[in-house]
Amino acid sequence: MSKENLYNLSLDQLKNWVAAQGLKPYAATQLVQWLYEKGAVDFDDMTNVSKQARALLSESFALTPLEEVQRFLSTDGSVKFGFKLADGEIIESVLMPISGRVTLCVSSQVGCAMGCRFCKTAEMKLRRNLSQGEILGQVMAARSFLASNDEAAVQLKEAAQYQRLSNIVFMGMGEPLHNFEAVVGAVDLLLDDRAFNFSRKKITVSTSGLAPQIKEFGARVPAKLAVSLNATNDTVRTEIMPINRRHDLKELMAACRTYAEYGHGVVTFEYVLLGGVNDSLVDAKELVSLIANTPCKLNLIPFNEYPESTYRRPEPESIRQFHKYLAERGFQVNIRYSKGLDVLAACGQLATEAKAQQANINPS
Numbered sequence: 336m337s338k339e340n341l342y343n344l345s346l347d348q349l350k351n352w353v354a355a356q357g358l359k360p361y362a363a364t365q366l367v368q369w370l371y372e373k374g375a376v377d378f379d380d381m382t383n384v385s386k387q388a389r390a391l392l393s394e395s396f397a398l399t400p401l402e403e404v405q406r407f408l409s410t411d412g413s414v415k416f417g418f419k420l421a422d423g424e425i426i427e428s429v430l431m432p433i434s435g436r437v438t439l440c441v442s443s444q445v446g447c448a449m450g451c452r453f454c455k456t457a458e459m460k461l462r463r464n465l466s467q468g469e470i471l472g473q474v475m476a477a478r479s480f481l482a483s484n485d486e487a488a489v490q491l492k493e494a495a496q497y498q499r500l501s502n503i504v505f506m507g508m509g510e511p512l513h514n515f516e517a518v519v520g521a522v523d524l525l526l527d528d529r530a531f532n533f534s535r536k537k538i539t540v541s542t543s544g545l546a547p548q549i550k551e552f553g554a555r556v557p558a559k560l561a562v563s564l565n566a567t568n569d570t571v572r573t574e575i576m577p578i579n580r581r582h583d584l585k586e587l588m589a590a591c592r593t594y595a596e597y598g599h600g601v602v603t604f605e606y607v608l609l610g611g612v613n614d615s616l617v618d619a620k621e622l623v624s625l626i627a628n629t630p631c632k633l634n635l636i637p638f639n640e641y642p643e644s645t646y647r648r649p650e651p652e653s654i655r656q657f658h659k660y661l662a663e664r665g666f667q668v669n670i671r672y673s674k675g676l677d678v679l680a681a682c683g684q685l686a687t688e689a690k691a692q693q694a695n696i697n698p699s
């Protein structure tokens with residue numbers, strides 16, 4: 336039987352395990368430092384942890400780092416990583432330089448079950464959930480890449496004018512709130528000052544609109560929430576996002592208002608602009624009424640095309656008009672041109688082939 340990845344445990348679970356083994360409580364503190372400050376990959380490296388504790392640990396647990404099997408460099412400085420998981424599945428994460436910060440876009444599932452019509456990940460369907468340790472593994476791999484002297488890392492840091500990982504967005508492959516416990520567990524550790532110690536403003540989880548989980552998310556962790564709205568009425572939304580059949584706009588907007596009441600900051604609505612589908616001024620007007628009572632800001636994402644995509648990106652003038660309409664009505668609204676377009680690392684372009692075809696690819 337394969338051993339559990341130690342990175343799957345919460346800090347409380349770690350502490351309890353240490354106590355149950357009859358070890359001194361400070362062993363738990365040392366262990367947390369090795370795991371999260373130093374990114375340990377071998378129990379033998381934990382030199383100040385007693386031999387007895389190390390032996391007990393390696394009897395029960397493994398330290399399972401992600402194996403990088405692909406790397407694509409974008410001309411904008413972004414880096415897309417392909418990571419192989421222990422069972423051979425491949426996931427993707429994207430590191431992006433944005434002026435004054437370095438943002439990592441992490442995956443939460445292998446594939447996605449939500450079936451949005453404009454998203455390449457949807458074509459993979461859901462293959463499986465990621466564990467907490469696999470989610471955190473992406474962060475640790477990105478952190479050690481940035482700390483290295485790798486040429487791509489140096490370039491990325493120069494483009495960002497920033498040296499370290501500053502922000503995490505759950506906007507890679509998968510629907511984070513469909514893998515709720517692992518994502519909440521990972522966010523807990525990202526925020527915990529004994530582990531990754533990110534500020535709560537720097538962690539954003541994006542959802543296609545699982546209304547019940549949005550409410551629970553607000554109750555469980557103080558991270559930021561982004562909601563992929565993408566349409567202003569149920570007819571269009573159901574057509575492009577099948578999840579809307581289960582949780583319609585009324586239920587979704589109510590859940591967003593509940594989230595806002597927890598005081599973790601405003602909801603960010605993402606709105607992928609699809610030419611001829613949701614980009615008219617009538618849509619902009621409907622959008623204003625829809626979000627009027629919800630404290631929010633808006634990101635407009637011009638559709639990123641990929642081979643076989645059936646939608647198209649609106650003309651620049653339509654994008655400009657749509658933005659202007661909202662900005663003039665007092666909304667905080669940005670147009671987000673995705674990073675990494677040239678290497679299919681942008682929003683909606685992440686997908687990997689079946690594991691058998693990918694198993695032997697080496698990092699470039």
Ligand code: SAH
Pocket residue numbers: 453454455505506507508509510511541542543561562563565605606607636637638639640682683684
């Ligand atoms: N599953 C989550 C997070 C991953 S998708 C979600 O749907 O929110 C991250 C963002 O990419 C979402 O806002 C989604 O609407 C957007 N997106 C998906 N496909 C896209 C595409 N082809 N072009 C631009 N944005 C896209």
Ligand code: SF4
Pocket residue numbers: 447448449450451454455456457507508509510542543563683
């Ligand atoms: Fe899944 Fe998000 Fe893509 Fe929809 S947009 S299929 S929820 S990853």
